[in-house]
Amino acid sequence: MNLILRLFYVIFSAFRGARLQPLDESVVEFRVFPNDLDTNLHMNNGRYLTLMDLGRLDLLFRLGVVKEVRRRRWNPVVASLAIRYRRSLEPWQKYELRTRLLAWDDRWFFMEQSFTRGGELMARAIVEALFVGPEGRVPPQELVDATGYPMEAPEVPEAIRRWEEAEDAILDRREPVTQGA
Numbered sequence: 001m002n003l004i005l006r007l008f009y010v011i012f013s014a015f016r017g018a019r020l021q022p023l024d025e026s027v028v029e030f031r032v033f034p035n036d037l038d039t040n041l042h043m044n045n046g047r048y049l050t051l052m053d054l055g056r057l058d059l060l061f062r063l064g065v066v067k068e069v070r071r072r073r074w075n076p077v078v079a080s081l082a083i084r085y086r087r088s089l090e091p092w093q094k095y096e097l098r099t100r101l102l103a104w105d106d107r108w109f110f111m112e113q114s115f116t117r118g119g120e121l122m123a124r125a126i127v128e129a130l131f132v133g134p135e136g137r138v139p140p141q142e143l144v145d146a147t148g149y150p151m152e153a154p155e156v157p158e159a160i161r162r163w164e165e166a167e168d169a170i171l172d173r174r175e176p177v178t179q180g181a
Contacts, residue, residue, distance in 0.1 A: 003050065006030070010054045014061035021149045025100040026059040032089045042088035048123055049083070052113045055099035056129070059111075068146045074131040074138050079108065080167060083125035093117060102126075103156040104140035110160050126160065 010028055020026060030051065038044040056076065060066050069076075089095055095117040102110045109129045115122040131138040141153065 002035070003054075006051070006054055007057075010058050011061065014058050017058075017062050019064055020059065020062040022063065022101055022144050022147055022151060023154070024062075025098055026055060026062055028055055028058050028097045028099075030095055030097060032091050032093050032095070034091060036089075037091060040088075042090055045083075045085065048085070048115065048125075049081075051097055052081075052099075052125060052127070055097040055113050056111070056127070059099045059101075063147045065143060065146045069131070069143070072133055072138075074133040074143070076129060076131055078127060078129045080128040081125050082163060083123060085123045087117075087120065087122045089115065089117065089122055095122060102160070103154045104144065105153060105156055106139060106141075107137065109140050109143075110156060126163065128164070 013028065032043050036043045036047045060069065060076070095115055098112075098114045098116060100112055102112050104110065107130060109127075111127040111129065112124065113127060114124045130140070131143055144151065144153070
């Protein structure tokens, strides 16, 4: 199924789905189609990332903030993500994409996105994202407040803080990642 058709499916389903609060989980059901496959005949690793965009879109629609996001001309941006693939998704298998906010701070949203099939974890990702608008970065709390369910940010889990520190160390351009040359 072409991704544009999946996009329409997600939007249509989001309007029919229950409204979510900021820490609720969005669940979207998909099926592995032939154009999702790689040369190993399982879902391509890049397709997971593309579908994750649709999961985040479903979450935004079901949080009820899309109209406000569009009005303010805010655009979502993924800054970083880490994904672990556990099991293959084979042709024609049904699966669920689960998306939820874990926490946010003054700069970033931290989300978990999981692919499950029959209750079994197939892949899981941690996503660091933000919104930018005409004025620059949008404070995450401002978007959460726009949901109509204002709440304080949950504490960012220690594992995510360690992940950020590891990324900073790896991406620090002053020091090479590899030894010798």
